[in-house]
Amino acid sequence: MLCDKCKVNTAKLHYTKIINGKVEELHLCEICAIENQDFDMDNPFSIHKLFTGLFENIKDKNEESTEEITCSNCGLTLSRFKKTGKLGCAKCYEDFNEYLQPVIQGIHGHKHHIGKSPKRLSPDIKLQKDIEGLSVELEDAVKKEEFEKAAEIRDEIKRVKEQLRTCKG
Amino acid sequence: MESDQDVAISTRIRIARNLKDFDFPLYLNIEDADKLTNTVLDTMKESFDDNYKFFRIRDLSVKERLMYMEEHLISPELTRQIDKSSFLLRGDEKATIMINEEDHLRIQTLLSGLNLDAAWRLCSEIDDKLESKLNYAYDSDLGYLTACPTNVGTGMRASVMLHLPCLSIINHMNSLTEAIRKLGLTVRGLYGEGTEASGNLYQVSNQTTLGQTEEEIINKLNKIIIQIVGKERNVRKYLKEKKGFELEDKIYRSFGILKHSRLMSSKEAMNHLSALKLGFDCGYLLNDSGINIIELMIEIMPATMQKKLNVDLDKNERDKIRAEIIRNHLSRMEV
Numbered sequence: 239m240l241c242d243k244c245k246v247n248t249a250k251l252h253y254t255k256i257i258n259g260k261v262e263e264l265h266l267c268e269i270c271a272i273e274n275q276d277f278d279m280d281n282p283f284s285i286h287k288l289f290t291g292l293f294e295n296i297k298d299k300n301e302e303s304t305e306e307i308t309c310s311n312c313g314l315t316l317s318r319f320k321k322t323g324k325l326g327c328a329k330c331y332e333d334f335n336e337y338l339q340p341v342i343q344g345i346h347g348h349k350h351h352i353g354k355s356p357k358r359l360s361p362d363i364k365l366q367k368d369i370e371g372l373s374v375e376l377e378d379a380v381k382k383e384e385f386e387k388a389a390e391i392r393d394e395i396k397r398v399k400e401q402l403r404t405c406k407g
Numbered sequence: 408m409e410s411d412q413d414v415a416i417s418t419r420i421r422i423a424r425n426l427k428d429f430d431f432p433l434y435l436n437i438e439d440a441d442k443l444t445n446t447v448l449d450t451m452k453e454s455f456d457d458n459y460k461f462f463r464i465r466d467l468s469v470k471e472r473l474m475y476m477e478e479h480l481i482s483p484e485l486t487r488q489i490d491k492s493s494f495l496l497r498g499d500e501k502a503t504i505m506i507n508e509e510d511h512l513r514i515q516t517l518l519s520g521l522n523l524d525a526a527w528r529l530c531s532e533i534d535d536k537l538e539s540k541l542n543y544a545y546d547s548d549l550g551y552l553t554a555c556p557t558n559v560g561t562g563m564r565a566s567v568m569l570h571l572p573c574l575s576i577i578n579h580m581n582s583l584t585e586a587i588r589k590l591g592l593t594v595r596g597l598y599g600e601g602t603e604a605s606g607n608l609y610q611v612s613n614q615t616t617l618g619q620t621e622e623e624i625i626n627k628l629n630k631i632i633i634q635i636v637g638k639e640r641n642v643r644k645y646l647k648e649k650k651g652f653e654l655e656d657k658i659y660r661s662f663g664i665l666k667h668s669r670l671m672s673s674k675e676a677m678n679h680l681s682a683l684k685l686g687f688d689c690g691y692l693l694n695d696s697g698i699n700i701i702e703l704m705i706e707i708m709p710a711t712m713q714k715k716l717n718v719d720l721d722k723n724e725r726d727k728i729r730a731e732i733i734r735n736h737l738s739r740m741e742v
């Protein structure tokens with residue numbers, strides 16, 4: 239059975255809604271099902287709705303031009319993303335960067351990641367991340383007036399910075 | 408039962424990871440989804456000594472899928488893309504690696520009690536082993552890239568399940584929920600987003616994933632959980648002192664209903680079991696046959712019940728058997 243909405247993909251999710259004895263059926267593929275979460279009675283209040291709502295105010299800078307912004311790797315369009323709230327691939331983050339940045343800042347209140355990073359990352363990025371992580375720890379130690387610990391962290395930052403300089407050569 | 412499990416029932420941490428060279432699961436075709444799954448399985452074989460069992464969602468019956476969900480071992484989202492999704496479950500059921508959920512990988516650890524540090528350590532260890540062979544999608548600015556920007560950064564959601572019957576009795580849950588939200592955390596029902604809090608069980612978790620280290624997120628959550636646990640315990644003490652008779656009456660009524668009912672819906676059962684647990688934890692009732700209420704709550708969920716008995720049941724039959732299971736568990740309990 240084909241999806242009732244896009245009429246391209248196979249329908250995987252089947253919904254039946256009965257209101258005042260009137261039966262309404264809907265058969266959707268996974269992607270359209272996400273766009274259509276209103277029908278999903280199990281999920282009366284979804285973070286998805288709130289989240290995609292964030293995009294409604296994003297003005298498309300190229301609004302006058304008919305050209306859609308598309309991910310150069312997976313081909314996902316920005317308008318599709320605004321509907322599903324789900325990106326297509328890692329490259330989408332780069333290609334939609336201009337639009338995503340304010341949204342990400344809006345959700346998290348931050349722009350930069352300072353937590354864990356893959357160990358196999360190129361060494362200079364890893365060191366840079368270490369410095370950022372240590373700086374947070376330093377701030378924390380100072381706030382708590384643990385000055386001995388703070389001094390240790392400061393020395394560690396110095397050491398890592400030195401390492402970074404040699405690494406960049 | 409351990410002493411801290413009077414309020415903090417269990418701790419769950421999950422992290423979202425994606426592989427650089429594949430589209431995110433929603434847009435992945437079945438062929439590539441299988442390829443990705445095999446890549447992950449190969450890595451598991453090379454890097455893991457622990458005993459993991461592999462399940463494809465499409466090979467499981469609907470009941471089996473629901474059972475794993477009711478036990479919190481997999482997420483509801485994992486069962487939405489039937490043809491693409493699978494999971495690996497560690498022998499002791501403390502860790503699950505979900506493949507092709509909303510993200511390529513969702514690594515989840517589930518421990519009893521309030522145990523955030525240990526749950527994070529275990530989760531991070533599994534992550535390290537996978538990362539030693541797999542190319543993760545990672546950006547030096549944004550961190551781990553996820554299908555939904557709400558998870559970008561650490562990709563981590565840490566949550567603790569709490570039993571809060573007395574804060575519910577004095578109607579403090581709404582104001583507590585609001586206060587917690589203001590601190591950047593969120594409160595949900597038993598089965599996550601949008602679900603009702605049945606049996607006075609709530610999950611408290613972090614809301615945002617970017618701009619704080621995993622340890623900072625966990626420390627903050629931990630501090631707040633400890634406060635909530637303390638509040639619940641204080642209210643229990645207060646009610647016991649000031650309204651002891653009413654509290655005792657409520658607990659014994661629930662005990663009576665559980666012990667003698669012939670039909671019981673899961674909602675009703677959850678509420679009375681919650682009162683029974685409170686009765687044990689406050690010392691009104693003696694749990695000499697060592698009933699684990701939380702396990703019993705899962706045992707009487709629709710799918711788990713039917714899977715264990717290996718039968719299909721309509722609602723009425725389920726309510727009958729549920730009442731029977733509960734009666735059997737309580738049969739040796741005397742007042």
